[in-house]
Amino acid sequence: MHETNELNDEEIVAQHTKKFQKELSSGLVSLVLLAILNQAKTALYGYEIARRFQQKNTEKLGAIYPVLRNLHARELVHCEVKTSDSGPPRKYYTITALGKRVFAQCLTSWLATQSHVNNIIHGRLENDQ
Amino acid sequence: MTNNQQNIEHYLNELTKALAGQPAGLIQDALYDTKSHLLDALAEEKNPDFDAIAAEYGAPADVAQHYVLLEKQTQQFLSGKSRRHTVNGFFEPLFDSGSYQAVGYFLLAWPLSVVYFAWFAMVGLSIAALSVVGVGIPLLALYLKLQCYVALFEGQIVSSLLGERMPRRPGTPAVINHSTFPFGKITSYLKTTVGWKTTLYTAVHLPLSSLYFVLCVGLFFASVALMLSPVIDLLVHCFYPGDTVDIAWYWLPLALPAGVISLTLSLHIASALSKLHRAVARALLIS
Incomplete structure (x- = not known):
C-alpha cells in the first residue's frame, strides 16, 4: 500500500515536472531558433536547424517546425524554397532584419529574467543553509 | 517500397489520425514538415535507424499537439484581433472589412480564372491527349506536380482574402518511390490527388468567377x-x-x-459567395 502511494507520488512529480518543462520550453524554442538563425552565416534548411537545435536542447525535434512556421508568419524569419540534390525541394530559412531586432530585445529580456531567477533561487538556498 | 518508406508512411498516417478534426490546411503543412524532416534525417545519417529518428522527432500525438497549440497563435497573429461589429443587422457587412476583401477576391478571381483556364485547356488537355498514346505520360506527371504549386498559390490568395485556413506547404505525394526511378516518381505524381483536384479547380474556376x-x-x-x-x-x-x-x-x-x-446587398452576396468558394477551395485545393 505504502509502495503504491510512493509510486503514485513519483508519477505525480513526473507529470508536474513534464508540464513545467513544457511551459518553460514553449517560449524558449522561439528564442533558441532565432539564436541559431542569427548565428548562421548561410540560410539553413529544416533538418540543419533541427540538428543545431538538438545540440542545445533536449526538446523533441517535432516541436521546432510549428514554431518556425509561426516565426515565418510573424515575418521574423524569411523562407525560400530551393532545389536539393537529394529528394524534394527544401525550405531554407534566414533571420530577417525585424527578426534580428526582436531577437536582440528578447535576449536582453531573457538575460534579465535568468539573472533575476538565479538571484532568487541562490538567495533562498543561502538563506535556507 | 522499402522499410523506411513504409515506416514514414505509417508515421504520417499516425500523425494524420492525431490531427483529426483540425483544418485540412494545417494537416497538410504538418505532414509536409514531418515528411521533409524524416527524409532528410534518413538521407544524412550515416547509419539511419528510423526508430531512433522518430523518437528524436517525437510521438505523433505530441507533434500534433505542438501544431494545434501554435496554430491558434499564428492565426491570431495573421488575422489580428477578433473582429468587433459596431453595427448589427442588415447593415453589418458595411462595417466588416472581410466583406470588402471578398469583393476584392471576386474582382481578382476573374482575370486569374482566365489564366487558369488557359493553363488547363491549352496545356492540360494537350498533355492529356498525348498521354492517351503514352508519350505524354511523363509530361502529365510534371503537369500534376506543377498543379500542386498552382494549388499553393491560389490557396494563399484564398487564405488572405477569404480567410480560409489553406496550406502553406505544397501537397506533394506521401512517399516517392525512388527505387524504380523514373517510373516510381512518375507513378507517385500520377497518384497525387491534389494534382487532379486542382486540375478540376482550374477548369471550374472560370464559370464560377464569372458568376x-x-x-x-x-x-x-x-x-x-x-x-x-x-x-x-x-x-x-x-x-x-x-x-x-x-x-x-x-x-x-x-x-x-x-x-x-x-x-x-452586394456585400451580403459577397459573404454568401465567399462561403461557397471557401468550400470549393477546401474540397479541391487540399490533398
Missing part, C-alpha cells in the same frame, strides 16, 4: 456609381456641357440611400 463577377462585383460597382451619380454628373457636365444624361443634384437624397442599400 461571382456578375452577381457581386457588378452590383457592388453599380451601387457605388448610384450613390455618387448626382455628384459625378455635376463634374461630368463641367467638362462636357453637351452631355445629354442629366442626374441633377436633388436626386442625391434618393440616390444615396438606394445606393447604400444595394451596396449592402
Whole structure:
C-alpha cells in the first residue's frame, strides 16, 4: 500500500515536472531558433536547424517546425524554397532584419529574467543553509 | 517500397489520425514538415535507424499537439484581433472589412480564372491527349506536380482574402518511390490527388468567377456609381456641357440611400459567395 502511494507520488512529480518543462520550453524554442538563425552565416534548411537545435536542447525535434512556421508568419524569419540534390525541394530559412531586432530585445529580456531567477533561487538556498 | 518508406508512411498516417478534426490546411503543412524532416534525417545519417529518428522527432500525438497549440497563435497573429461589429443587422457587412476583401477576391478571381483556364485547356488537355498514346505520360506527371504549386498559390490568395485556413506547404505525394526511378516518381505524381483536384479547380474556376463577377462585383460597382451619380454628373457636365444624361443634384437624397442599400446587398452576396468558394477551395485545393 505504502509502495503504491510512493509510486503514485513519483508519477505525480513526473507529470508536474513534464508540464513545467513544457511551459518553460514553449517560449524558449522561439528564442533558441532565432539564436541559431542569427548565428548562421548561410540560410539553413529544416533538418540543419533541427540538428543545431538538438545540440542545445533536449526538446523533441517535432516541436521546432510549428514554431518556425509561426516565426515565418510573424515575418521574423524569411523562407525560400530551393532545389536539393537529394529528394524534394527544401525550405531554407534566414533571420530577417525585424527578426534580428526582436531577437536582440528578447535576449536582453531573457538575460534579465535568468539573472533575476538565479538571484532568487541562490538567495533562498543561502538563506535556507 | 522499402522499410523506411513504409515506416514514414505509417508515421504520417499516425500523425494524420492525431490531427483529426483540425483544418485540412494545417494537416497538410504538418505532414509536409514531418515528411521533409524524416527524409532528410534518413538521407544524412550515416547509419539511419528510423526508430531512433522518430523518437528524436517525437510521438505523433505530441507533434500534433505542438501544431494545434501554435496554430491558434499564428492565426491570431495573421488575422489580428477578433473582429468587433459596431453595427448589427442588415447593415453589418458595411462595417466588416472581410466583406470588402471578398469583393476584392471576386474582382481578382476573374482575370486569374482566365489564366487558369488557359493553363488547363491549352496545356492540360494537350498533355492529356498525348498521354492517351503514352508519350505524354511523363509530361502529365510534371503537369500534376506543377498543379500542386498552382494549388499553393491560389490557396494563399484564398487564405488572405477569404480567410480560409489553406496550406502553406505544397501537397506533394506521401512517399516517392525512388527505387524504380523514373517510373516510381512518375507513378507517385500520377497518384497525387491534389494534382487532379486542382486540375478540376482550374477548369471550374472560370464559370464560377464569372458568376461571382456578375452577381457581386457588378452590383457592388453599380451601387457605388448610384450613390455618387448626382455628384459625378455635376463634374461630368463641367467638362462636357453637351452631355445629354442629366442626374441633377436633388436626386442625391434618393440616390444615396438606394445606393447604400444595394451596396449592402452586394456585400451580403459577397459573404454568401465567399462561403461557397471557401468550400470549393477546401474540397479541391487540399490533398
